[in-house]
Amino acid sequence: MTICQACTYTGETELSRGHCYVDDHTALLSLHDVTPFFEDDVVTTLDRLSDIGISSLTLLVTPFYHLKKTNVFERGSMFSEYLLSLDLEIALHGYSHITKSGSASEFAGLTTEQATRRMKKSLTMFLRAFDRKPTGFVPPLWSAPPRVDRVARSVGFKYTVREDSVKPLTDSRPCYVAASILSQGTRTIETADAMLEIELGGPLQIGVHPLDHSMNNMINFLTELKDSLGYRFMGYADFISEMS
Template sequence: MRNSRRLLLSIHDVSPRFSAPVETLAGILAEEVGAGRFAMLVVPDFWNEAPLLADRAFVARLRSWAALGVEMFVHGWCHRDESRHRGAIARVKARHMTAGEGEFLGLSREEAMERMRRGRDVVEQAIGRPVAGFIAPAWLYGPGAIEAAGALGFDLAEDHMKVWSPARSRVLARGPVVTWASRTPMRAASSIAFAALARRTLGPMATVRIALHPGDVSDPRLIESARRTIRRLARGRAIARYRDLIDAGGENPRHL
């Protein structure tokens, strides 16, 4: 890729549970940057109530997006935090950084590996090709999850502040992800304010990430903010794939 400045775009919580808003978000990204030029984070069985392979129509839609070039990531197993957290830091993250959805924050290495394996199998059955990598729900990983992702050889992962390769134990890009929140009016307002700040300050960064969630479509202000942010941060940047970071060697790659 000639342009070393990149914009990475993704849709989270891709599941039959949210088929309509995911379709809407995919259409918005196709309008803004072109069809297939983004990633999808696929949940195999959202909250253990929406098994992916049971919905043939949604599986067919996933395959069509994958055929267009959409990168498909495993996004946990059920997206629901079922752990009892040990340690003050983990409890604070679980309580304040997500609404009970940090599934991989408190898992042991063995349990994380089992869920990752099952998740990879399901998503790969659905899309008919290998997944791009693994991204934990709410971008929250405990030590067990980080070890498990490396042991299973996932090429790509990300959290709030970086993209890395678990298989290579190397950081590929650093910097915050721009995202929106719709759970409460206060969270929506603060995420719109952060996006406005990001439009002004993230321009010099080599790699910028933007993530959308199904809940964003519930508030026209969030969608308008997202469109403005994509347009602003796309200036002078290549609309990239996560895989491009590996192919280019990453930004000053270093061991984790």
């Protein structure tokens, strides 16, 4: 599989659909649920990732996590300044990461109008806290309908991520990974569906949760991918920059 750089397609089917694929032995890496609620765990996780030699990833910030005021970022706070000091990409990860029914798939069932309102609220809170715009829009659980791409483009995002695809919003062609692995801070990481692709060195998308460092073997898993299987890790913006 080949990167979208010159958009070398893997076959006639992909060409007709306008698809391309991330390079083999590449994992698009992001830290989900970056919020004051998980402040200590975010810091610990980033330290652990640095310790194993990972320097490119995307921080996914949720500005109003679970609709609790205590989880709102404050401009000039120690945590906000810490995140800005890291020289890592910061993208938007929903608004509250929760629906009225309690589901984490915040954007999956929204109309265009609802998604637009929520995205604009998210941007306002993000700008107030960080005094800069997020790079891209990554919905909770990577779950959102295609219309979210149009909404994200209309408010100035550079890319969206949905399911197994990354879509630069200046280009109509999405780029795909072969498998996605999303941890939610639970005792185990579900990798069974991705094992064949991992053995073949196929491109991956991996979402790390702040609690992983204490709940499961995610850090060891990433270490094995890097040191034993030859994977390199990239944040979304670094990937898009390389493919352009």
